[in-house]
Amino acid sequence: MIAIALRNLRHRPGGFIATFVSAFLGACLLMAFASLMDTGDTESLTTTATVGGGWCLVIVAFAVTSTLSLSVRQRADQVALLRSAGATVPQLRRMIVGEAAAIALLASAAAVPVGYALGRVLLSLLKDTGQVDAAVGFQFGPIALGTGFGVTLLGAVAAAWATARRTAGKAGGRPERPRLRRIGAVVFLLAGANCSVLTATVMDGKGVDAMQTAGQAGIWAAIGLALLAPELLRLVTAVIGPAVRTLGGVAGQLAVTGVHARSRQLAAAVMPVLLFTGIATGTVYMQGIEDRAAEGQIQPEYARDIQTLNYVVVGMIALFVAVMLVNTLIAATARRRREFAQHRLAGATRGQLLAMVSLEVVLVTVTGVLGGSLASLFTIVPFGSARAGRLWPEASPWQYGIIVALAVILTAAATVQTTRRILRGPATAAIRA
Numbered sequence: 001m002i003a004i005a006l007r008n009l010r011h012r013p014g015g016f017i018a019t020f021v022s023a024f025l026g027a028c029l030l031m032a033f034a035s036l037m038d039t040g041d042t043e044s045l046t047t048t049a050t051v052g053g054g055w056c057l058v059i060v061a062f063a064v065t066s067t068l069s070l071s072v073r074q075r076a077d078q079v080a081l082l083r084s085a086g087a088t089v090p091q092l093r094r095m096i097v098g099e100a101a102a103i104a105l106l107a108s109a110a111a112v113p114v115g116y117a118l119g120r121v122l123l124s125l126l127k128d129t130g131q132v133d134a135a136v137g138f139q140f141g142p143i144a145l146g147t148g149f150g151v152t153l154l155g156a157v158a159a160a161w162a163t164a165r166r167t168a169g170k171a172g173g174r175p176e177r178p179r180l181r182r183i184g185a186v187v188f189l190l191a192g193a194n195c196s197v198l199t200a201t202v203m204d205g206k207g208v209d210a211m212q213t214a215g216q217a218g219i220w221a222a223i224g225l226a227l228l229a230p231e232l233l234r235l236v237t238a239v240i241g242p243a244v245r246t247l248g249g250v251a252g253q254l255a256v257t258g259v260h261a262r263s264r265q266l267a268a269a270v271m272p273v274l275l276f277t278g279i280a281t282g283t284v285y286m287q288g289i290e291d292r293a294a295e296g297q298i299q300p301e302y303a304r305d306i307q308t309l310n311y312v313v314v315g316m317i318a319l320f321v322a323v324m325l326v327n328t329l330i331a332a333t334a335r336r337r338r339e340f341a342q343h344r345l346a347g348a349t350r351g352q353l354l355a356m357v358s359l360e361v362v363l364v365t366v367t368g369v370l371g372g373s374l375a376s377l378f379t380i381v382p383f384g385s386a387r388a389g390r391l392w393p394e395a396s397p398w399q400y401g402i403i404v405a406l407a408v409i410l411t412a413a414a415t416v417q418t419t420r421r422i423l424r425g426p427a428t429a430a431i432r433a
Contacts, residue, residue: 018067018331019100023107023152024114025320026060029053031115031140031148032122032316038141039123044131048122052312055219057151059275059317062223063324064152065159066271067331068100093164100160101153108149115148116140122312129308181227188224192217192378200382208290208303210386211310218282218379225371226274229267233259236367244359251355254348258356259363266364268332269415272325273368273407278375280318280403283310285380285395292394293387322410329414333357337422350423357419358412365411369404 033053036045082092119140126132195217203210225232241256248255259266287310294303340353348356384393 018327019064019156020103020107021327022060022063022067022324023104023156024111025323026056026064026155027108027111027148027152028114028118029056029316029320030060030151031111031144032118034147035115035119035138035140035144036122037143038139039119040132040136040139042132042136044126045123048126048312052122052316053147055317056320058219058223059279059320060151061155061159062226062275063272063320064155065162066268067324067328068156068159069163069268093161096164097157097160100156104153104156105149108152111148111152112145115144118316119144125308125312129304131304131308178230185224185227188220188227190224192219192221192224192375195220196378196382200385204386206386208294208300208306210383211286211290211306214286214379214383214386215283215310217382218286218376219279221378222275222278222282222372222375225278225375226271229270229274229367229371230263232274232371233263233267233270233363233367236370237263237363240363240366244363248355248359250348251352252359254343254352254356255359255363259360265332265335266360269325269329269364269411270368270371272321272328273365273411274371274375276318276321276325276410277369277372277403277407279321279372281372281400282376282379284399284403285376286383287311288395288399289380289384289387289393322406325407325410326414329411330418333415333418334422336419340419340422344423353423354416354419357415361412361415365408368411369407372407373400 030053033049033056036049039045082095120138123132123136123138127134127136195213199210199214199217203213237256237259241259245252245256287307290307343353343356344350380393380395381391385391387393
């Protein structure tokens with residue numbers, strides 16, 4: 001099975017690109033933040049490394065798991081064929097885990113120069129804001145390399161084992177059980193709610209320190225809601241599906257029917273939209289509330305450290321999730337080549353299929369934006385109460401509008417452009433592929 005895994009990587013690299021990109025970007029971020037620990041042990045360096053690296057670790061693990069699951073699902077036919085040929089479940093697990101380990105090592109190796117460059121950028125930002133002495137020299141050593149390679153490898157192997165267990169069992173005839181996913185979602189949502197309550201009560205009147213729990217609340221809630229992406233997508237489709245059917249005509253009918261039939265697969269596209277919207281909105285508005293509350297007040301010396309850390313972390317995580325969004329959507333859409341060809345042979349035109357995909361994008365984007373907006377409230381409402389004394393503090397809507405617009409543009413561009421490329425050429429060729 002290990003030999004089959006290596007042969008798959010060599011001869012069928014396209015199916016592993018999404019996982020490689022997620023692992024590569026994750027390793028870059030982890031190495032960049034961990035390099036600050038190699039550089040020195042000052043409070044600013046340690047805080048930035050632990051807080052930023054810790055949240056990157058959570059998001060990266062979630063992203064790698066999501067894209068790896070998508071990659072394995074795309075090869076369900078191969079897994080089923082190997083199962084029918086006599087391969088056992090443990091053998092299939094070893095094959096999938098072996099592929100994931102090889103991808104993680106390759107991605108980590110490729111991430112070293114980028115992680116080095118990002119680490120220098122982080123140190124430069126800390127120097128420019130006066131948080132680190134200008135004479136401190138950048139170091140990229142064993143902590144950065146060990147964190148990047150070790151965490152990426154362990155995360156990929158753990159995700160592969162869980163995915164292989166589920167996929168191999170499904171190929172063996174056992175129905176898929178979403179119970180663990182839903183239990184995980186409840187755990188993350190409870191963690192987010194707990195941090196929200198702590199922010200509004202224990203941290204009330206603690207000033208900038210309330211950010212510690214408020215920021216965690218939104219991230220935990222975003223991950224919890226992302227785990228419920230299939231259920232959220234079905235709910236949104238049930239609510240606005242009739243309008244899509246009516247206004248979209250044939251394309252609307254196909255879109256709603258397709259979403260109902262493929263909610264689990266399309267949920268992989270909802271997750272990054274939800275994470276991007278939730279984390280970016282929560283952090284940007286939290287910092288805006290803090291900036292207004294701090295006007296005319298004497299702030300502790302570390303307040304500027306926290307402000308810089310917030311913007312750096314949210315910027316790097318938002319960029320990572322944005323790339324993950326495009327990466328996941330391209331992989332998920334490319335998988336539908338055969339499906340699109342069948343629609344064309346049944347009489348659907350290229351225009352109708354593009355319209356169908358565009359309406360699916362609407363459903364996916366609305367679900368992700370609504371879920372992300374809800375997750376951001378776990379941060380905004382309690383922090384506004386603790387810091388500004390009101391549940392809904394004064395805030396400009398343009399920042400939220402920009403975040404939503406970015407989510408819409410990225411989702412639409414990745415999906416529609418990939419669909420255009422797939423629809424080129426005769427449908428019969430895609431059916432034979």
